[in-house]
Amino acid sequence: MDTSLTDRDTDAGLRIRSAAVLLFARQGYAATSIRDLARAVNLTNAGIYHHVSSKEALLADLMRAGHRGLIDATARLLDGVQQPSDRLALLIASLTAIHARSPLTTRVMDGELRSLTPGSTAHDEIIALRDEYEDHWRRALADGAGQGVFRVADQKLSRLALMSMCTGTSEWYRPDGDSSLEQVCAEFVAIGLAAVRAPARPTASADLSLLPDFPWEPPDA
Amino acid sequence: MDTSLTDRDTDAGLRIRSAAVLLFARQGYAATSIRDLARAVNLTNAGIYHHVSSKEALLADLMRAGHRGLIDATARLLDGVQQPSDRLALLIASLTAIHARSPLTTRVMDGELRSLTPGSTAHDEIIALRDEYEDHWRRALADGAGQGVFRVADQKLSRLALMSMCTGTSEWYRPDGDSSLEQVCAEFVAIGLAAVRAPARPTASADLSLLPDFPWEPPDA
DNA sequence: GGGGGCCTACCGAACGTTCGGTTGCGTTGA
């Protein structure tokens, strides 16, 4: 008897997104053809267009949903947290964790902006979402510097350095590798707080269960 | 009267490389056609093939020369430098500086490995060159940890974090931006040494004139 | 006069996308 949750992966739309994020992350958007995608989900190239209006719209959908998930999760995580060093620690841990847990989606989010037609609605929208996310970092660093708890030569410089460190995780992290996700996050938080000369780090660690689990992120590497 | 250095940019090979690195960095290798490249250097697509054996060979050439330049410059910079913290500082400053000064070439080097046919001679060669470069980092961190001057939870983790910080520079640095190249390098060195808990940083700063100037790197942004 | 440098013209293949058609399931009306 079948006790499982019905037809989980019969939803073609989800399977297409899943294959798309895998191929876009591995080969890049431009090097991935609709036929590649169709083969991966056992459809013909024409069949894809029943579920997707265009190749670029598919990319835009993935990027939009990814950014919204990140922004929402970040807002939930930071909710009520006051100390700038706590906020920065949460930002570092969560950005690192999402890049480790959803490396394919984040690689597409971080690297395929240039594949959206410049000036298109989708392109502008993704830029706005990215800015909205980065504002969390800007505010945390500005608050910390304003309160004198961070001593930092250049807020923008520090932010870019730390964000690069976190986003780079999607390029090398493997769940079965040498370090656990918790170790990576802890180490990166330590580096980040040292970078802004924050005094000994305190209090709560990030509740990673608040992070989004993108339903289309393939489970494998 | 023309007092300039003769026919600098009449060398078609160089102009092609210059345009290629610009287009590959901006649009990606897969999204750049031979015809795009030809238009950029005022040739026809067929004319390109008089100077280049294939599109992929052109990419491989750029990546190979870029990596060799980086490796050679790093060896020169580190020559005779003993202290692990000095070596690490030089590695951080030089990797940051080359990504700031040659953002297009480094973006291609860092991001287009996947565009080389897997298993091809060129692909394997570039991987070997990248490993050869990273060994400089591995040795510096191992030496520092071995001598007890670095206190670091995980050498690989620290290396990846710091290298991501440095390579990220090519994505945002602008010569006319808020911070000078020297400021960026100094700040990143400070962050890096704090990351490995090195005691107060000492001695020589990097002689950036030892870094390679890729002749094909376009001067503009 | 011969070769480097570049052209016009073209090839076969692959591209994103569209179109007309078929299948099969769920709902409806008599």
Next chain:
DNA sequence: TCAACGCAACCGAACGTTCGGTAGGCCCCC
């Protein structure tokens, strides 16, 4: 109860365009 209908899901074939690459010839300079 069952024919009739609607519609989501998909396919095979083709559209026009662009792709990486090639063949052969023209021109200019040594």
